[in-house]
Amino acid sequence: MKTLSQPTLLILSLSLLFLTLHFPPTQAKFAGLGIHRPNSPKQARQLAASAAHDDESGDFVTFYYNQTLDHFNYKPESYTTFRQRYIVNVKHWGGADTNAPILVYFGPEDRIDYAWTDIGFLTENAPHFKALLLYIEHRYYGESVPFGSWEKASRNATSLGYLNSAQAIADYAAIILHVKQTYSAKNSPVIVVGGSYGGMLASWFRLKYPHVAIGALASSAPILYFDGVAPGDGYYSVVTKDFKVTSNRSNTKSVIISVSHAHFRYICNVTS
Ligand SMILES: *[C@@H]1O[C@H](CO)[C@@H](O)[C@H](O)[C@H]1NC(C)=O
Numbered sequence: 048m049k050t051l052s053q054p055t056l057l058i059l060s061l062s063l064l065f066l067t068l069h070f071p072p073t074q075a076k077f078a079g080l081g082i083h084r085p086n087s088p089k090q091a092r093q094l095a096a097s098a099a100h101d102d103e104s105g106d107f108v109t110f111y112y113n114q115t116l117d118h119f120n121y122k123p124e125s126y127t128t129f130r131q132r133y134i135v136n137v138k139h140w141g142g143a144d145t146n147a148p149i150l151v152y153f154g155p156e157d158r159i160d161y162a163w164t165d166i167g168f169l170t171e172n173a174p175h176f177k178a179l180l181l182y183i184e185h186r187y188y189g190e191s192v193p194f195g196s197w198e199k200a201s202r203n204a205t206s207l208g209y210l211n212s213a214q215a216i217a218d219y220a221a222i223i224l225h226v227k228q229t230y231s232a233k234n235s236p237v238i239v240v241g242g243s244y245g246g247m248l249a250s251w252f253r254l255k256y257p258h259v260a261i262g263a264l265a266s267s268a269p270i271l272y273f274d275g276v277a278p279g280d281g282y283y284s285v286v287t288k289d290f291k292v293t294s295n296r297s298n299t300k301s302v303i304i305s306v307s308h309a310h311f312r313y314i315c316n317v318t319s
């Protein structure tokens with residue numbers, strides 16, 4: 048068997064992209080001119096209370112943003128909008144006048160439902176950092192589908208062409224800025240988080256929008272897993288090696304932990 052190359056090992060290990068993590072002190076509070084904008088956690092909670100609640104605790108609140116279909120062209124249809132779903136949790140937020148961060152989960156190629164129960168990194172860190180939590184659904188998934196329905200959106204190459212990673216991270220930038228404005232949190236530091244493809248988006252976001260996010264956490268993200276960069280069979284080589292090593296052991300836990308979550312169920316079935 049071919050020895051695993053450095054990039055492959057790099058790709059399949061947890062990729063941390065914490066860059067220049069510093070929390071700038073926030074400037075003056077929003078000079079409210081009678082405009083209702085939440086300036087404190089209490090006000091933020093009041094805002095949340097007026098919106099729809101999805102979970103039993105009522106801490107995760109769903110909103111919709113009128114998202115631009117095409118961020119990179121000036122054609123008439125570029126300005127079409129669609130409803131993009133995002134979820135906010137301000138339960139632990141320290142407020143805009145503190146250094147409390149905004150932790151943003153980038154929805155990957157899936158609906159965003161129940162992301163909050165699965166993504167422990169956000170909920171477990173929120174109390175410690177007094178963070179505002181934001182979860183954004185990826186365009187063309189779940190309730191965030193342009194053209195009115197998936198059937199219409201996937202009808203032809205033109206309508207499906209707006210489904211790409213560049214548009215997706217531009218969506219995320221727009222919603223993060225919108226949420227910062229809504230909560231008067233212009234100076235709150237933003238850390239973006241994602242796993243797998245979502246982690247690739249998080250790392251690319253940090254590169255493309257360094258003025259929006261001061262850090263990115265990319266978990267199990269095959270950031271460099273492209274033709275000509277990493278061997279095409281890199282993923283399978285690693286999985287095969289895990290199976291080989293583990294097949295000699297009675298305890299199969301190690302293989303389950305070491306492989307991609309995408310194959311988690313499959314591995315469990317095979318090894319149990
Ligand atoms: C979003 O778009 C809908 C439908 O066009 C419109 O009714 C609504 O007012 C818009 N919301 C905002 C905040 O612009």
Ligand SMILES: *[C@@H]1O[C@H](CO)[C@@H](O)[C@H](O)[C@H]1NC(C)=O
Pocket residue numbers: 194198199200202203205206
């Ligand atoms: C492609 O699909 C979209 C959405 O369903 C539709 O508006 C558009 O007219 C279609 N274009 C062509 C060339 O069929």
Ligand SMILES: *[C@@H]1O[C@H](CO)[C@@H](O)[C@H](O)[C@H]1NC(C)=O
Pocket residue numbers: 291292295
């Ligand atoms: C598994 O065990 C056999 C017998 O002890 C040994 O010959 C083989 O090299 C082991 N395979 C791996 C991948 O460790």
